[in-house]
Amino acid sequence: MSASERARRMLSMIDRSHPPHHADExxxxxxxxxxxxxxxxxxxxxxxxxxxxxxxRIDGSTGE
Structure with a gap:
């Protein structure tokens, strides 16, 4: 299993039904x-x- 697959599997475990509490952090x-x-x-x-x-700095143009 690749690192990306492991990361995706771990992220899929996150319960997104309620916002995190600072005590949980x-x-x-x-x-x-x-x-x-x-x-x-x-x-x-x-x-x-x-x-x-x-x-x-290189091209002198700036964003909006």
Missing amino acids: KTTLTGFLRWIRCHLIEEYARHNGHADLIRE
């Missing part, structure tokens, strides 16, 4: 998986912002 499998997902989204957004800054 990183202490249960569901809370931990939610924390990882949020962290990955945050990191992805940060790197996209850095790429925009680099592109703006």
Whole structure:
């Protein structure tokens, strides 16, 4: 089983029927998986912002 398949299987275990409680964060499998997902989204957004800054320096155009 590949890492992607394992990740998909673990993410499918998340109970999305109610919002997470802060007490759950990183202490249960569901809370931990939610924390990882949020962290990955945050990191992805940060790197996209850095790429925009680099592109703006190279070509001089800015976004709207």
